[in-house]
Amino acid sequence: MKHFILVFGASLLVVSFMACSASMGVDVEPTTEGYNWIISDGPQVQLRDCASYSCGVISTLEPGTLLMVLDTRGDWKHVRSRQSGNEGYVPANRVVDRY
Numbered sequence: 001m002k003h004f005i006l007v008f009g010a011s012l013l014v015v016s017f018m019a020c021s022a023s024m025g026v027d028v029e030p031t032t033e034g035y036n037w038i039i040s041d042g043p044q045v046q047l048r049d050c051a052s053y054s055c056g057v058i059s060t061l062e063p064g065t066l067l068m069v070l071d072t073r074g075d076w077k078h079v080r081s082r083q084s085g086n087e088g089y090v091p092a093n094r095v096v097d098r099y
Contacts, residue, residue: 035066035082038098039090047088051076058088067095 039045039061048055051073059081061067066082067090076089 037067039065040096051089
C-alpha cells in the first residue's frame with residue numbers, strides 16, 4: 001500500500017491506494033538494477049550455502065542467470081539470483097560481467 005500526502009492551503013489530506021498494475025493491464029518487468037553479472041557459458045553451476053564444494057547445494061543455476069555479487073571470498077562469489085532470489089556461493093571463475 002502506498003501513501004501520499006497532499007497539502008492544499010491549510011488542509012492536509014492523506015491518500016492511500018493499493019498499486020495493482022495487473023488490473024490496469026500494465027506489464028511491469030522486475031528490475032535488473034545491480035544484477036550486473038551472469039553465470040558464464042558451460043555447464044550448470046550449483047549455488048551452495050557456503051564457499052566450499054563440501055557445502056550443501058541450494059539450487060542449480062543455468063548459464064546466463066542474472067546475478068548480484070554481494071561479496072567475494074577467495075575463489076568464491078557470494079551472489080543473489082535475480083530469477084529465484086536465492087543467495088549463496090558459486091565459483092568465482094563462473095561469474096562474468098554481463099556487459
